[in-house]
Amino acid sequence: xxxxxxxxxxxxxxxxADAVFDDATHRCQVFRYVMEEDYIYLKxxxxxxxxxxxxxxxxxxxxxxxxxLYCTGVVKERYQSEDGNMMIFRIENGFYNVSGKxxx
Numbered sequence: 001x002x003x004x005x006x007x008x009x010x011x012x013x014x015x016x017a018d019a020v021f022d023d024a025t026h027r028c029q030v031f032r033y034v035m036e037e038d039y040i041y042l043k044x045x046x047x048x049x050x051x052x053x054x055x056x057x058x059x060x061x062x063x064x065x066x067x068x069l070y071c072t073g074v075v076k077e078r079y080q081s082e083d084g085n086m087m088i089f090r091i092e093n094g095f096y097n098v099s100g101k102x103x104x
Contacts (some may be wrong), residue, residue, distance in 0.1 A: 002030040002069075005007060007042055008061040009052070009089075012072060014084040016055035026052065031086065038094075039076075043087040049078050052087060061088060061098070 004056055007028040014021055032041040040060070044052065077088040091103040 001035065001094045002033045002040070002051070002062055002064065005030045008062045011053065012057045012059050014053070014056045015074075019053055019055040022051065022053065022056075024051070028087070031083065038091040040089040042089055043083060043085045044087060047087070049080065049085040052078050054078065058089070060091075070098050077097045079101060
C-alpha cells in the first residue's frame, strides 16, 4: 500500500533512562506495510543502522504522491539483509493526515 514511498524518521523521546536523544532526521523508504499487524518494514537509506535506537519512540512521516501521513511508534528490530539496512517499525494509534506536504 505504501511500498516505495519516502519516510522521514525522527526520534520523539527516549524510553530508557540511559538512552541518548538523537535529533537527526533519518531517511528511509517503505519496503513493506503489514496492515493487520501495524508493522512497517523500512529500508534505511543511510549506512549507520546503529544510529536507530531500540529504546526510543519515533515520529514517522510517509510522503505519498497526494498526502503526508504521520504516525508514531517504536523500532522493534533492526537488521542487515540482502535488501539493505532494514527496520521493523511498530505503529501506535494509526495514521494521521498532515495538511499539506511537509516542508512546503
